[in-house]
Amino acid sequence: MKRITLLGALLLGAGLAFSPPAAAQGSGSATIDTIKSRGQLVCGVSTGVAGFSLADSKGVTQGIDADTCRAVAAAILGDANKVRFVPTTTTNRFTALQSGELDMLVRSTTWTLGREGNLGLLFAGVNFYDGTGFLVKSAAGVKSVKDLDGATICVQPGTSTELAIADYFRLNKLKFTPVLIQDLAEIQNTYLAGRCDSYSTDASGLASFRFQQGPKAEEHVLLPEIISKEPLGMMVRKGDDKFFDLVRWTLFAMIQAEESGVSSKNIDEMLKSTNPDIRRLVGTEGDLGKALGVDNRWAVNVIRGVGNYGEMWDRTVAPLGNPRGINNLWNKGGLHYPPPIR
Amino acid sequence: MSGAVVDPRLSPARAAPKKGLSLSWSDPRFRNIVWQVVILGAVAAVVWYLVQNTSRNLAARRIATGFAFLGRTAGIPIGESLIGYDPAINTYGRALLIGLLNTLKVAVVGVVLATVWGTVLGVARLSKNWLISRLAAVYVEVIRDVPLLLQLLFWYLVLQGLPAPRNSFHPVAGVFLSNRGIKIPVVEWEGPFWWALAAFVVGIIGTVAWSRTATRLQETTGVRPKVWPVAIGFLVGFPLLVWGALGAPFAVEMPALRGFNFTGGATVTPEYAALTLGLVVYTASYIAEIVRSGILAVPTGQWEAGGAIGLRPGTVLRKIVLPQALRVIIPPMTSQYLNLTKNSSLAVAIGYQDVVSIASTTLNQTGQAIEGIAAIMVVYLVISLSISFLMNWYNARIALVER
CATH class of the missing domain: 3.40.190.10 (Periplasmic binding protein-like II)
Known part of the structure; x- marks a missing residue:
């Protein structure tokens, strides 16, 4: 593990030393373009925490962190399975993201001011409120x-x-x-x-x-x-606002879907819904997906592939005996409060 | 055309250079200087480019830079330290210093123990006793072939297998072996001990001085006065006398089980014990082979010649064989000492907080990876260069003096 950390840091050093200055890199979302051309999202997860990211008997990484990665892959590529999971330790996780080895990091990592201020990284949202x-x-x-x-x-x-x-x-x-x-x-x-x-x-x-x-x-x-307080969430590099937006709103879309009663089971019926809130979410009205730089049906892909936040919770952390508690929706006594999707 | 073959040393091209440096390309000295300046300049330019570009990129990504974090309150807990530490007050700088001291604690104890144990093994392998030499050979061959990391994890597991504090193994009064480490009683350190320590240092100087006088007397009179009684007097008697004169304070602090753990006494943590044990056992197997090769490198004729001029076997060993064997032993021994020191960074796998462990926690908490890694590199460079310097000095001292 240690070697990986040191290697990561050296790669970071080397990467920063040899890459051209950031100003020369142009604008827009370089990260989304890279993911599209690669056909795969590279997502940093833990080395194995049940409920968050742990390989099952078939070698498939399961958990709420893994599913958060899948949701982003579904939003960008339309397929929730186009993710490569990279196990990271507590000490090499940030360097791996900083050096560009990862597109994003979902590793039950606590959102703190120090980390956002010093690491050159941003928290795009909280997928689990912990302590x-x-x-x-x-x-x-x-x-x-x-x-x-x-x-x-x-x-x-x-x-x-x-x-x-x-x-x-x-x-x-x-x-x-x-x-x-x-x-x-x-x-x-x-x-x-x-x-x-x-x-x-x-x-x-x-x-x-x-x-x-x-x-x-x-x-x-x-x-x-x-x-x-340990709000755990997804991290991305600073400097790619479009990708940051997409990661942030992918989680909000999942929470909003739960709030609006949209799930992977009824998504096909919901495409015919007349409720304007749901129509905007599933992309049958407006072009909010395009504004994010992805397909207008991005949220549909997310919900089809991973489900809404509640479905994800029930599949991953609920079996471990975790009560929903503060991780419930805002109108059910919890902290998950998605801003309006409009 | 055999006449055309000229001794190269006599050819005009190799003739002694003329005095004064001519600014001509045909002057080899001028060419040398030009090339060296060019290469040095190129290296400096590359380094400058890398540093500039790195800091510009770090700034563009808003990653904090610089060593200001060394002065910030650390907040990270540390398991064991030789100096006082409170995470709420002390800084990252002090945390790293503790890491450095912890590394040195392993390295110094490890080097001494590995040398002793390795020498015993090396001599044992040359023993005429079949069983002893075979046992030593098996030890060396097995230990050398198992990766060090596995051995460390093994020792850590073994030490964790000890009973819990409440059922700890209690061989003699005041000593407890449990999965929390080895508790031993300590003598409470008081003022007079410092004076006794000072007396001991004076004793060392006195012993060295007497030893030199003895050598001089031997050279002039041929009779060497005994050194050891004087040495004992200086090294043991004098400090004891000073300690006694100051009231001979002696209080022992005994460990006792209280609550979760033991209080009082000193602790050897399982992490430290496993790391030191692992490093000593592993490095000793290499040192054993070095010692063996060193002794075998001295021809048996040297023993026989020593005996022929009437020296006793002990004197032959000390005065003839060992000085020659050491010349073979010291250089490879230096690299073993360096290996042991650097291998101590595997501490991180078993939770011993050496400099790498603390620096990597620091770089993770502050996010300043480049500075953290740089600090680790500087620390190891300084330690390694110090060991090299000491060993090279010693090597030069014992080297064959060619007249």
Whole structure:
């Protein structure tokens, strides 16, 4: 993993050193053109988190992050399967995107000011609202994070989680010893081996890790406290506004589809709908797709290929025991509020 | 036409150059200078172009640049450090310094232990005892052939297999072995210890001085006065005397199980232990072969000749065989030391926070990949050059003095 990070950084260095200055690159969406000519979207995902991006028994990457990539591929190329997934670690993900190795990154990455300000990258939206949680062994009898004073905590370096824990423990005058390992499988094994009292990452990641334990899931408890806001989303490079728009509105279209009752099952009937909101969404009225630089039926392709946001949720993260909670639509007590598609 | 063959050293083209540099293309010295200036200029221009273009592209992509982040509050937690660290107060610069110290902690201990263990193995492989020499040979052949990363993961797994703190293995009072590491009691460090340490340093100087005097006396009188009693007096007696005179404070801090973990005492973390163990076991197998080759490189005739002039075997080893063997051993040993130091960057796989681990977390949190990688390269360059310099100095010291 380390080699990939270093290589990525060197490639970034080399790429920046040898490529002509950005000003000479012209305007418009170079990224969309590249994806079209390549016939494939290159999307960075995790090295394997159930519910987000994990290869199934047939080797197909499944999860909400993977499906977000598929939706963008469907919007641009009309086919949700024209995606090449690139597994990235927490430390090489940004360099991979900066260096142009990836078109976009959907790797349960938290939207923060520091990242948007320093990395030359933009968050195009939030596909999952999350927060830092703690998993402990049931046998330890821990009921709250406050009981973890003096504990050893397993956490991946280079994440916003490690910063959140450091802040929280300091604020509550608690002490902890971190064990920091980059590789996801390795840090999880280290926790299971008993090197750490607790394993901390986004609560959704903990739920999926617990789920993966199968019959042994009962041996682990998720502590009630969620100590930070972790809005996870899609990232693109700065400087290609058209591509940014497209990624952003692809997710909004999926959320709007759920809100308007459009799904992969009824999409053919919806094409005949007289409701102007739905007509604009499916492209039977207006030319909003063209404004984005793609086919006018882009949203139809997205919904056919991946479904609406609710369908995607039910297929990917719901089976892991994640309640919809704040990830519901705005009119159902959640945070997903798509701006009008008009 | 045999008469046409001229010794090249006598040919006019190779004649000693005339004094004064002529600005003529036919003057080889002038040509040399011109070519060197041209090549140096080209290299400088390429470097300048790369740096300029990189910074222009970084600016165009609004990626932060520069080393200002070193002064910013780090916020990243660090598992073990030799100096105090609080993520809420200390900076990325200090975090990287901790990483550097952690790397040195592995490198220094690793080099010493690997040298000792490797020498034992190398000598063992030459042993006349069949079992010992076979065992050493099997060790070397097996360990050399298994990738280091796998060995590190193996040791880490083994150390994680130790029992939990509550059921820790407890061989002697104050020592606990658990999957949280090895807890050992520590002596509480007080003022007089510093004085004892100073006395020890003075002792070293005294010992060296006495050793030189002994050599001089031997050269003039032929009788060498004993050095070791004086050395013990200087190195052990004197510091003990100073410590005693200052009240002989001695308090031991014992580790005790409290809450989740042990408090008090010192800890050798599983990460550090696995990394050091892995590096020592692996590098020692190479050092063993170097030591063996060094000893075999000294002809047996040297032993026999030493014996023939009446020297004892110990003296033959120290004064005749070892100095010659070292000349063969030192140069390849230098590269093993460099290898060990650089291989310590595999720490990242098992969660030991060496300089690469902390720098890569830093570059990920700040997004300044180029600066982060540059920092890692500078650190390894400085460490490696220091080791090379020391070893070359030592090599020059023991080299055959040709008169």
